[in-house]
Amino acid sequence: MNAFSLAIKNLIRKPGRTAALTLLTAFLALSVFGGSLVVSSLQRGLHSLESRLGADIIVLPASAQSKVSFEKLLLQGTTGAFYMDASALDAVREVEGVEIAAPQTFLASLKADCCAVKVQVIGMDQETDFVVQPWIAQSYSRSLGDMDVAVGCKVEADVGETLRIYDENCHVVARLAPTGTGLDTAVYCNMDTMNHLLAAAEQKGVSHKITSDSEETISAVYVKVKDGYDIDQVNSKLNGHVRKATAVRTRSMLTQVSDSLAGVSRTVSLLIAAVWVLALIILLIAFAMMAAERRREFAVLRLVGTSRRGLCRLVLTESALCSLAGGLIGIGAAAAVVFPFTTLIETQLGLPYLTPDARTMLLLGALALGVTVLVGALASAWAALRLSRTDPGATLREGA
Amino acid sequence: MSLLELKNVSKIYGELKALDNVSIHVDQGEWVAIMGPSGSGKSTMMNIIGCMDKPSLGEVLLDGVDISKESSKHLTDIRRDKIGLIFQQFHMVNYLTAVENVMVSQYYHSMPDEEEALEALGRVGLRERARHLPSQLSGGEQQRVCVARALINHPELILADEPTGNLDEANENIVLDLFAQLHKEGTTLIVVTHDPEVAEAAQRTIVLEHGRVAREIINENFGK
Numbered sequence: 173m174n175a176f177s178l179a180i181k182n183l184i185r186k187p188g189r190t191a192a193l194t195l196l197t198a199f200l201a202l203s204v205f206g207g208s209l210v211v212s213s214l215q216r217g218l219h220s221l222e223s224r225l226g227a228d229i230i231v232l233p234a235s236a237q238s239k240v241s242f243e244k245l246l247l248q249g250t251t252g253a254f255y256m257d258a259s260a261l262d263a264v265r266e267v268e269g270v271e272i273a274a275p276q277t278f279l280a281s282l283k284a285d286c287c288a289v290k291v292q293v294i295g296m297d298q299e300t301d302f303v304v305q306p307w308i309a310q311s312y313s314r315s316l317g318d319m320d321v322a323v324g325c326k327v328e329a330d331v332g333e334t335l336r337i338y339d340e341n342c343h344v345v346a347r348l349a350p351t352g353t354g355l356d357t358a359v360y361c362n363m364d365t366m367n368h369l370l371a372a373a374e375q376k377g378v379s380h381k382i383t384s385d386s387e388e389t390i391s392a393v394y395v396k397v398k399d400g401y402d403i404d405q406v407n408s409k410l411n412g413h414v415r416k417a418t419a420v421r422t423r424s425m426l427t428q429v430s431d432s433l434a435g436v437s438r439t440v441s442l443l444i445a446a447v448w449v450l451a452l453i454i455l456l457i458a459f460a461m462m463a464a465e466r467r468r469e470f471a472v473l474r475l476v477g478t479s480r481r482g483l484c485r486l487v488l489t490e491s492a493l494c495s496l497a498g499g500l501i502g503i504g505a506a507a508a509v510v511f512p513f514t515t516l517i518e519t520q521l522g523l524p525y526l527t528p529d530a531r532t533m534l535l536l537g538a539l540a541l542g543v544t545v546l547v548g549a550l551a552s553a554w555a556a557l558r559l560s561r562t563d564p565g566a567t568l569r570e571g572a
Numbered sequence: 573m574s575l576l577e578l579k580n581v582s583k584i585y586g587e588l589k590a591l592d593n594v595s596i597h598v599d600q601g602e603w604v605a606i607m608g609p610s611g612s613g614k615s616t617m618m619n620i621i622g623c624m625d626k627p628s629l630g631e632v633l634l635d636g637v638d639i640s641k642e643s644s645k646h647l648t649d650i651r652r653d654k655i656g657l658i659f660q661q662f663h664m665v666n667y668l669t670a671v672e673n674v675m676v677s678q679y680y681h682s683m684p685d686e687e688e689a690l691e692a693l694g695r696v697g698l699r700e701r702a703r704h705l706p707s708q709l710s711g712g713e714q715q716r717v718c719v720a721r722a723l724i725n726h727p728e729l730i731l732a733d734e735p736t737g738n739l740d741e742a743n744e745n746i747v748l749d750l751f752a753q754l755h756k757e758g759t760t761l762i763v764v765t766h767d768p769e770v771a772e773a774a775q776r777t778i779v780l781e782h783g784r785v786a787r788e789i790i791n792e793n794f795g796k
């Protein structure tokens with residue numbers, strides 16, 4: 173017989189009260205764990221999108237238009253065409269800290285007779301590309317040949333079909349895995365194909381030349397920064413060194429995505445906060461009711477020599493046991509709700525969504541459990557304090 | 573030797589003097605009854621002696637220590653170490669069995685010892701009901717458990733506030749017999765009662781009226 177076994181006996185022999193407290197704390201744990209699971213899945217989705225973009229820095233033509241156009245291309249799937257001189261690529265490579273610089277050239281097809289669909293065509297340099305090819309490799313094991321194209325999952329063309337762009341026939345050899353971004357509406361080819369298409373477009377009067385005598389043009393350079401170099405520093409060096417170009421950190425391009433992510437996070441946080449406040453209030457009421465109900469019991473315990481601290485310890489032990497059990501149940505329930513409905517949540521939110529790994533989930537679970545026990549302890553501490561302050565003599569005198 | 577001494581003790585509730593300049597003393601090993609009409613201050617006095625309440629004025633010496641000046645934490649210790657309490661109502665912890673109720677008192681005093689707790693229940697004739705919850709015991713039986721709990725830690729002083737007030741004759745006799753035994757063992761007993769028969773079992777009766785000691789009666793027939 174000690175404070176712990178006393179607590180256990182009370183919990184077991186008052187099953188109704190114990191069940192109610194456990195259920196309440198389970199609800200709290202469910203909301204905390206479920207909510208944080210959704211938020212962290214969204215965060216991981218954003219990170220996966222970042223890695224789909226792959227580069228640390230993207231160098232674009234200096235015009236104000238090009239960055240906006242690129243972001244829209246990325247997020248809304250609109251077409252964009254902006255160019256800079258190919259010499260920019262060499263300038264990028266000269267900057268210290270640049271590990272890989274991979275050029276891409278963009279071409280927008282037309283909604284006209286010459287083109288089957290209006291799409292963004294993206295040509296990449298197969299020698300240096302580290303962004304598109306790993307993605308293509310997920311669905312196509314060879315590299316793109318001349319006049320071969322890989323299409324995003326939202327482009328209406330199947331493997332084996334021919335896609336007409338500026339009256340040139342391109343062979344669809346692969347369909348790419350979905351990313352949930354504007355990249356899903358683009359068509360990808362190698363640089364030779366792109367040059368061929370650029371020439372064809374030129375003939376149709378769609379010019380990509382910056383000046384009449386410029387030979388080669390590119391639209392973007394994807395930069396990977398060497399390990400040990402600060403990305404921001406390399407970024408500003410690039411801005412200083414490469415003329416007529418702007419270097420932008422990839423992360424800052426994802427502001428729209430991270431903004432809506434922040435919106436969802438805020439909503440979820442608010443929801444969790446509301447559940448918290450509600451649970452705290454209900455717990456406070458529950459413990460206050462319990463305190464009233466147990467005044468006599470506590471007076472008796474005081475009279476047989478229990479100190480005030482002993483009573484507080486008893487109440488805290490009881491609530492800790494309840495909220496621990498409730499916390500575990502709630503976390504289990506949250507897992508049972510969130511995991512089977514991952515796809516539904518994903519489509520409902522319209523944001524990249526990736527469930528975190530086991531370690532993170534364990535951490536989230538532990539966090540939710542800690543929070544639940546803490547709230548339980550807080551609510552009961554108040555009741556315990558009140559209980560321990562009551563005068564045992566008076567309580568027993570009035571109670572018949 | 574005097575175990576307990578009240579010197580000019582008053583307890584004042586606003587206008588009302590529940591105790592009005594009361595002075596009494598109780599010797600070690602003595603068995604004293606307290607009588608008096610309802611509202612005369614009997615319970616108020618017991619609560620003060622039992623370290624549950626403090627007097628407004630005066631001194632209360634228990635074993636030479638003035639408990640009217642002690643901190644409430646220290647009072648808990650004194651109560652736990654020296655005093656066994658019995659009330660008219662049967663105050664058991666309702667989710668603990670009879671033997672557990674006795675052991676709680678042991679736990680906060682020293683060490684729980686189930687065998688000793690069962691023996692104490694044996695003294696009140698409830699050894700075979702040890703595993704029952706309060707809801708499974710009659711009122712008289714619950715009161716006997718409380719008596720067992722009060723004596724488990726061998727207190728110097730047992731304070732009983734109308735212990736037989738809610739008991740039938742049979743249970744009353746069991747409790748009185750036990751008091752007699754405790755008295756023989758040297759325990760000091762102070763028993764508040766309305767029942768002249770219960771008072772007659774004691775060595776001395778103090779009568780309170782309007783918060784004052786009206787008279788004291790020595791029981792010439794004690795032990796006969």
Ligand SMILES: Nc1ncnc2c1ncn2[C@@H]1O[C@H](COP(=O)(O)OP(=O)(O)O)[C@@H](O)[C@H]1O
Nearest residue numbers: 566585590608609610611612613614615616617
């Ligand atoms: N906490 C209190 N507040 C105000 N008056 C009290 C309080 N406790 C007792 N009294 C009053 O003190 C007087 C003595 O009460 P009490 O000692 O319980 O009497 P008894 O036990 O002799 O019947 C009564 O008039 C009672 O109403």
Ligand SMILES: [Mg+2]
Nearest residue numbers: 614615616733
């Ligand atoms: Mg009374």
